[in-house]
Amino acid sequence: MKANGKIALAWRADKIPAPNEPDLEKLSRLIAAYAPHNGSFELRIPGLHAIRISRTNRECVHAVRSASLCIAAQGAKTVIVGQEVYEYDPSRMIVFSVALPVAAQVTQASHSEPYLALKLDFQPRKIAELVLKVFPHGVPPVQDRSAVYVTPADESVVNAATRLMECLAQPGEAELLAPLVMDEILIRLLRSPIGVRVAQMGFAESSVHRVAKAISWLRANYSRPMKVEELAELVHMSVSSFHEHFKSVTSMSPLHYQKVLRLQEARRLMLSTMMDAGTASQRVGYLSASQFSREYSRFFGSAPTRDIARLRQENRLWV
Secondary structure (H helix, E strand, O other): HHHHHHHHHHHHOOOOOOOHHHHHHHHHHHHHHHHOOOOOEEOOOOEEEEEOOOOOOOOOOEEEEOOEEEEEEEOOEEEEOOOOOEEEEEEEEEEEEEEEEEEEEEEOOOOOOOEEEEEEEEEEHHHHHHHHHOOOOOOOOOOOOOEEEEEEEOOHHHHHHHHHHHHHOOOOOOOOOHEEEEEEEHHHOOOOHHHHHHHHHOOOHHHHHHHHHHHHHHHHOOOOOOHHHHHHHOOOOHHHHHHHHHHHHOOOOHHHHHHHHHHHHHHHHHHHHHHHHHHHHHHOOOOOHHHHHHHHHHHOOOOHHHHHHHHHHOOOOOO
C-alpha cells in the first residue's frame, strides 16, 4: 500500500500544470508595485507580505520564518534549516508548517531583475476548517514529519495568488473577496501532493501541531530556562517521543532551537538598538558572557562586537 501511495503521489505531481511566463510576469509586477524598494512589506490583507531584494546575499541572513507559503515570482533563494538545504524559484514553491529559525540566501537577483516573492502566513484554525471539506472521510496517514516542503509551482495557486494581490487595488475587495481567495489557495494546497502534510497543521493531535505548540512557548519564553520534560508535558507527549518528533519536524533539538532563537534576538537587539553584547546576552537569557560570545562566534562566524560592526558598515538587508 505504501508503494502504491508513493506512485499515486508522484503521478499527481507530474500532472500539476506549471505557471507560464505571463502568469509569473503579472504576479511579479504586482509584487514590485507593493514592494517599491528592498525589504519585506506587510500588506493590507492580514498575513500577506510582498518581498523585494535587488542583490544576492554573500552570506546567509538569519531570521525566524513563520508557518507560511512562499512563492518566488522572480529570482531564486536558498533556505537552510538545521542541516537541511532547500532551494526555490519561480518553478518551485516552499511551504513552512511551523515557525523555524532559518538561514536564508538570495541566490539570483539584480537591480534590473530583483528577487520578488509573495509570502502568505497560515492560520491553523482555518486549515482545520477546510480539511473537513477537502478530506470528508478523514486525512490519509503520513509518515513524513518534516516542517519544510518544496513542491512544483502550481499554475492554479499562482493565479489565485495573483488575484489575491489584485484585491488590494479595489475598494472593499481586500475585506470581502480576499478571505475567499485565501481559502481557495489553502484548498488547492490541501488537494496538492503535499496536501496531507499541510493538513497536519490543523489537527491538535498531530505531531506537527504539537511541535508547533511547543515552538510557540519557546518563542514567547526564549529567555527563560527550558526543561524538555516540561515542554513534553505541555504537549502531552513522553520526553523521548517529544524529542524525536521535535527533531524530526524542525531538524534540531529543542535546546538547539532555543539557542538559535536567543542568538538571533541578541543580534537583532545589538543591531537595531545599539545595545552592547553584555546587555544583549543577559536580555536573551545567557548567564555567562563568555559562553554567549563562544556560541555567537560559532553560529555567526565572528565575535559579537566585530560582527555587528561589520553589519552596520555593510548596511546589510534583513528580510
